[in-house]
Amino acid sequence: xxxxxxxxxxxxxxxxxxxxxxxxxxxxxxxxxxxxxxxxxxxxxxxxxxxxxxxxxxxxxxxxxxxxxxxxxxxxxxxxxxxxxxxxxxxxxxxxxxxxx
Amino acid sequence: xxxxxxxxxxxxxxxxxxxxxxxxxxxxxxxxxxxxxxxxxxxxxxxxxxxxxxxxxxxxxxxxxxxxxxxxxxxxxxxxxxxxxxxxxxxxxxxxxxxxxxxxxxxxxxxxxxxxxxxxxxxxxxxxxxxxxxxxxxxxxxxxxxxxxxxxxxxxxxxxxxxxxxxxxxxxxxxxxxxxxxxxxxxxxxxxxxxxxxxxxxxxxxxxxxxxxxxxxxxxxxxxxxxxxxxxxxxxxxxxxxxxxxxxxxxxxxxxxxxxxxxxxxxxxxxxxxxxxxxxxxxxxxxxxxxxxxxxxxxxxxxxxxxxxxxxxxxxxxxxxxxxxxxxxxxxxxxxxxxxxxxxxxxxxxxxxxxxxxxxxxxxxxxxxxxxxxxxxxxxxxxxxxxxxxxxxxxxxxxxxxxxxxxxxxxxxxxxxxxxxxxxxxxxxxxxxxxxxxxxxxxxxxxxxxxxxxxxxxxxxxxxxxxxxxxxxxxxxxxxxxxxxxxxxxxxxxxxxxxxxxxxxxxxxxxxxxxxxxxxxxxxxxxxxxxxxxxxxxxxxxxxxxxxxxxxxxxxxxxxxxxxxxxxxxxxxxxxxxxxxxxxxxxxxxxxxxxxxxxxxxxxxxxxxxxxxxxxxxxxxxxxxxxxxxxxxxxxxxxxxxxxxxxxxxxxxxxxxxxxxxxxxxxxxxxxxxxx
Numbered sequence: 001x002x003x004x005x006x007x008x009x010x011x012x013x014x015x016x017x018x019x020x021x022x023x024x025x026x027x028x029x030x031x032x033x034x035x036x037x038x039x040x041x042x043x044x045x046x047x048x049x050x051x052x053x054x055x056x057x058x059x060x061x062x063x064x065x066x067x068x069x070x071x072x073x074x075x076x077x078x079x080x081x082x083x084x085x086x087x088x089x090x091x092x093x094x095x096x097x098x099x100x101x
Numbered sequence: 102x103x104x105x106x107x108x109x110x111x112x113x114x115x116x117x118x119x120x121x122x123x124x125x126x127x128x129x130x131x132x133x134x135x136x137x138x139x140x141x142x143x144x145x146x147x148x149x150x151x152x153x154x155x156x157x158x159x160x161x162x163x164x165x166x167x168x169x170x171x172x173x174x175x176x177x178x179x180x181x182x183x184x185x186x187x188x189x190x191x192x193x194x195x196x197x198x199x200x201x202x203x204x205x206x207x208x209x210x211x212x213x214x215x216x217x218x219x220x221x222x223x224x225x226x227x228x229x230x231x232x233x234x235x236x237x238x239x240x241x242x243x244x245x246x247x248x249x250x251x252x253x254x255x256x257x258x259x260x261x262x263x264x265x266x267x268x269x270x271x272x273x274x275x276x277x278x279x280x281x282x283x284x285x286x287x288x289x290x291x292x293x294x295x296x297x298x299x300x301x302x303x304x305x306x307x308x309x310x311x312x313x314x315x316x317x318x319x320x321x322x323x324x325x326x327x328x329x330x331x332x333x334x335x336x337x338x339x340x341x342x343x344x345x346x347x348x349x350x351x352x353x354x355x356x357x358x359x360x361x362x363x364x365x366x367x368x369x370x371x372x373x374x375x376x377x378x379x380x381x382x383x384x385x386x387x388x389x390x391x392x393x394x395x396x397x398x399x400x401x402x403x404x405x406x407x408x409x410x411x412x413x414x415x416x417x418x419x420x421x422x423x424x425x426x427x428x429x430x431x432x433x434x435x436x437x438x439x440x441x442x443x444x445x446x447x448x449x450x451x452x453x454x455x456x457x458x459x460x461x462x463x464x465x466x467x468x469x470x471x472x473x474x475x476x477x478x479x480x481x482x483x484x485x486x487x488x489x490x491x492x493x494x495x496x497x498x499x500x501x502x503x504x505x506x507x508x509x510x511x512x513x514x515x516x517x518x519x520x521x522x523x524x525x526x527x528x529x530x531x532x533x534x535x536x537x538x539x540x541x542x543x544x545x546x547x548x549x550x551x552x553x554x555x556x557x558x559x560x561x562x563x564x565x566x567x568x569x570x571x572x573x574x575x576x577x578x579x580x581x582x583x584x585x586x587x588x589x590x591x592x593x594x595x596x597x598x599x600x601x602x603x604x605x606x607x608x609x610x611x612x613x614x615x616x617x618x619x620x621x622x623x624x625x626x627x628x629x630x631x632x633x634x635x636x637x638x639x640x641x642x643x644x645x646x647x648x649x650x651x652x653x654x655x656x657x658x659x660x661x662x663x664x665x666x667x668x669x670x671x672x673x674x675x676x677x678x679x680x681x682x683x684x685x686x687x688x689x690x691x692x693x694x695x696x697x698x699x700x701x702x703x704x705x706x707x708x709x710x711x712x713x714x715x716x717x718x719x720x721x722x723x724x725x726x727x728x729x730x731x732x733x734x735x736x737x738x739x740x741x742x743x744x745x746x747x748x749x750x751x752x753x754x755x756x757x758x759x760x761x762x763x764x765x766x767x768x769x770x771x772x773x774x775x776x777x
Contacts, residue, residue, distance in 0.1 A: 023756050032752070097750030 008049040016042035027092035029081050036077075040070050104152070105167050105184050107145040108194065109233050111138045115226035123219025132209035135222035139205045139229055143198035150191045163188055163640045166239050166303070173242075177298065185239035185302060189641040192442060192634070193236035193374050200366045200449050201229050203610035207457050208358040210607035211464060221261060221356070228254035228363065235371055240300040241290055244375070248286065248339070251368045252279045258363060259355040271351035278348040282338010286375075289331035296324065306381045320385040329389030332379050333396075340372030340426050343400045347699060349423055353415040357460030360415055365422045365452040370445050373429045377438045377642075384646040394434025394518060398525045401427025405532040407695045409539065410688035413470050414459045417540050420695075421496065422452060424529060428511050431522060437514035437650055438642050439635045443625045444507035446634075450621050451495035451503055454614035458489035461607055462544060465600040466551055472540060477549035481600040484608040486545055488615035493541050495618040497534040498668045505668075506622035509661050513652045516660055523660065531667035538675025546680050551600070 019038035026032055044063045051059025084091050115138035123131045153163060165186040173180040184190075205225055212221050231250025238244040260272025290300065297305045336342070341349035352364045363369070376383070376393065383390055404423035411417045425448045432441035463470055465482055479486045495502035498509075508530060516523035602608070625634035652660075694700065 020760055024753055024760065027753075093752045096752070100748050100750030 005049050005053040008045060012042045012045040012049065015039075015045065027094055029084065029091060029093050029096075032093060033077055033081060037070065037074070040066060103167075104145040104148040105165075105186055105237070106169070108142050108149060108198070108237070109184065109230060111142040111145065112226045112230040112233065114138065116223055116230055119219055119223035119226060123223055126219060128213065128218050129209060131219040131222050132205070132212065135226045136202065136205040136209060138226065139198065139202040142229065142233070143195075143202045146191070146194045146198050149186060150195060153186055153188070153191055164303070178294070180240060180242050180300060182243060183239040184237045186237070187641060188638045189374075189378060189442075190237045192446070192638065193370075194233060196446050196449050197232050197236060197367045198229065200453050200614075201225075201232070201362060203613055204358050204362040204366070204453060204457070207361075207460070207607050207610040208356075210604045211358050211460055212356065215356075217261070221258075224254050224257045224261070225358075225362065228258070228368070232367055232371070236374055239302055241293060241302070241305065242300040244378075245286060245290065248335075248371065249283070251363070251371060252276065252283070252339075255279070255352070255363050255368055258359040259352045261355055261359065265354070268354040271348075271354040275348040275352050278345050279338050282335045282345055282372075285331045285334025285338065287335075289328055289335060292324070292328050292331065296328075302378065306379070320382065322386060325382055325385035326389045329379065329383045329386045330392060332375060332382070333389065333393050336372030336375045336430075337396065338372070339375075340369050340430070341400075341423055342372070342396050342426065342430060343403065346400060346404070346423050347702070350416050350419045350695070353413070353419050357415065357456060357463060360419070361453045361456030361460065364419065365456050366449040369422060369426055370429075370449070373426065373433065373441060373445050376430065376433050377442060380433075380438055380642055381646045383433075390434050390436065392434070394431050394515070394522060397427045397430025397432075397434055398515070398522050399427070400424070401431060401529045402525050402532075403696070405529045405536065407692055408536040409532060410692035411536075412473055412688075412693075414462065414472050414475070414540065414544065415456070415470060417472075417536060418452070418455055418459060421455075421533065421536065422448075424533065425452065425496075428508060428526065428529075431515055431526065432511040435511075435514040435518040435522070435650070436647050437511065438647055439625070439638050440507060440510035440514055442638065443634055444504075444511055446624065447495070447503035447507045447618075447621055450614055451492045451618040454488060454492035454611060454618055455496065457607070457611055457614065458485050458492060461485040461603045461611065462489075464603050464607070469551065472543040474550050475544045476547040476551065477545070478551075478600060479545040482602050484602055485611060488608075488611040489545070490541065491615045491618050493537050497537050497672055498530050498664065499534075499672070500665065501619075501622070503618050503621045505665070506626060509657075509664065510625075510627060512664055513657050513660055514650050516656070517650045517652050527660075527664045527667055530664045531671035534668040534671030535675040538672050539679045542676050542679035546676075 016039050019035040019042060022035035022038070023032050026035065044066050047059040047062045047066070049059075051057060051063075084096070088095070115135050119126070119131055119135060126134060153165065156163060156165070167184040167186065169182040169184065171179070172182045205222070208221065208225065212218055215221065228251060231247045231254060233247070235244050235247030235251060238247060256272050256276040259275050260268050262268045263272070293300060293305055299305060334345075338345045349364055349369070353360055355364070383393070401424045404420045404427065408417050408420035408424065411420060425444070429441040429444050429448070432438070432444065461482060462475065462478060462485065465478070465485075466475065469475065491502065495504040498505045500506075508526075512523055512526045512530075515526050623631060625632050691697065
């Protein structure tokens with residue numbers, strides 16, 4: 001049996017929703033970072049699904065770019081997070097509000 | 102004819118040389134340079150004039166234009182810097198440069214030792230150049246350049262001793278009052294350009310070949326009246342007629358040669374010239390001619406009454422100048438331009454003479470100008486005294502001196518226009534004789550009041566301590582020339598209190614002017630074919646625009662005898678009253694204060710204007726304008742302060758913003774897609 005393409009899309013939407021909600025409600029920087037990754041992967045899943053449904057290789061090509069960018073982002077993002085944890089015993093995102101107007 | 106260029110070039114070059122190198126030339130040299138150039142200019146005018154006389158091509162109406170360069174080559178407007186050589190401009194240029202040169206010469210002696218000697222001669226030369234531009238320009242606009250030039254020089258010379266407040270105020274007053282007149286001149290220029298499309302005298306006024314008004318058969322009467330009155334407003338400002346006369350008496354704050362040159366002989370005649378030049382326009386407006394005649398007559402009488410009650414030797418002469426200018430305007434209003442110009446020339450001679458004589462007296466008495474502190478000077482100033490007396494007789498209209506002839510001509514023309522104009526003129530002639538006799542009696546006869554006056558004044562220190570002189574600046578504020586003359590005092594310190602005759606460089610111009618005041622009337626005596634001036638000016642004032650005025654010979658005799666009798670009555674009344682040893686105080690305060698016009702103006706005009714300006718400065722500007730500007734600034738600051746709070750620094754807030762924005766965009770897209 002084949003799984004209908006819509007299911008993938010629904011799954012992608014659920015994943016995106018979880019990621020977005022987590023980003024909004026959690027305070028831990030590491031968890032928030034993971035949520036961002038979750039949202040990115042949800043989008044990648046959408047691209048792949050559409051590529052398959054529309055028979056267009058462009059979607060899969062886009063996913064390659066997303067993966068590369070995501071990897072780079074992980075490097076930079078984790079680096080920042082590690083630096084923050086080094087300076088403070090524990091850190092939530094709300095502690096880092098020095099850039100307020 | 103190329104001498105015409107030299108007429109203008111010499112004083113201009115003098116001004117340039119003096120402004121850059123005057124300090125280096127120093128005390129007497131700068132004056133001599135200016136004087137020589139001025140005489141050179143006069144010689145060039147003579148050459149130009151003789152060439153014009155020799156130019157018998159009657160077809161061009163004795164008119165030559167010499168182009169210098171194109172000034173404004175704008176589409177539809179083409180103005181050249183060009184000199185117009187015709188009988189009128191030559192008449193003006195001759196006496197302006199002639200009398201001007203004599204006054205230059207006199208100033209060498211009078212200004213001796215002044216701190217700013219070169220600046221004085223720079224301004225004199227610049228003034229002469231401006232005046233030449235004014236009278237020899239070929240268009241109203243180019244004349245206006247000279248017009249403003251003389252206005253500036255007048256400002257600079259009235260305020261020559263600008264460290265005295267009264268002089269600075271008088272200069273400002275002269276300038277501002279002149280600007281009011283200039284407004285009229287400028288409106289006239291606009292009207293002229295709108296109607297004729299040109300400023301050229303030849304185009305606007307016409308020539309002998311093109312006919313009146315450049316071929317326009319006629320001019321709309323209302324338009325001519327408007328144009329004529331605007332021109333007259335300009336003339337009234339420059340020539341100090343009612344209501345713009347207030348500046349001239351105050352202008353006596355300037356050095357005396359300036360009073361002679363500018364405020365008696367030359368600059369104030371610019372208005373008379375302008376009106377005479379505009380005769381073809383006035384020809385079409387009888388009402389503006391009436392206005393000019395009546396204003397002239399009013400000024401003439403009004404100023405003469407004030408002159409009867411002045412104590413300052415120069416202010417008497419200043420009001421007398423106003424009065425005589427009134428005569429000239431009355432003549433022009435009556436359409437007798439030749440007599441007006443004739444009187445102007447005569448007046449230039451005898452008024453310059455009187456002013457320079459007064460300067461000599463002031464010089465002799467170490468800058469004393471109060472006639473009540475003079476007296477019995479005839480023994481001490483053997484040259485100034487007789488020349489002054491000639492000027493006095495000429496101004497009083499006593500035959501056979503200058504003033505009698507031209508005043509008689511004017512009064513005959515005034516009689517032809519209206520009996521009351523003549524009456525005012527005749528009464529004024531009596532008043533003129535009276536106030537001049539008062540002046541002569543107070544200055545030259547009676548008891549010497551100066552010796553005791555000097556004894557108790559600060560002048561005791563003169564000569565011993567020039568520094569002390571400088572510190573006694575202007576006890577009364579007005580009317581004394583002592584403050585800036587301190588170095589001058591030092592130069593003559595050895596005379597201590599005793600009056601002394603002026604040096605030859607000052608008396609020579611007096612003698613020349615006295616001779617001219619005695620024989621100058623010969624240029625236009627109205628008998629025996631002596632009317633040279635009238636014949637010379639005929640191309641400028643053809644009968645088409647200035648119809649000949651016929652007054653029966655018998656009537657003329659009667660009028661002449663009556664006015665001369667009035668003059669003699671005034672003369673004897675003045676001499677009898679004021680020759681007494683003790684000085685009577687007979688002047689009505691009303692007249693001494695000049696009919697309280699200045700005070701009334703201060704109360705009615707200056708007061709409200711000042712409080713209006715205060716309201717503008719402290720209410721409207723400080724609160725209104727500044728408030729609006731500061732309000733805008735604080736509005737922006739406040740908005741920024743509120744908007745700043747959006748930037749919380751919390752990531753979750755930003756994320757929520759992003760999510761919310763995304764939701765809105767998605768909803769919008771969905772609605773669009775759904776709708777389609």
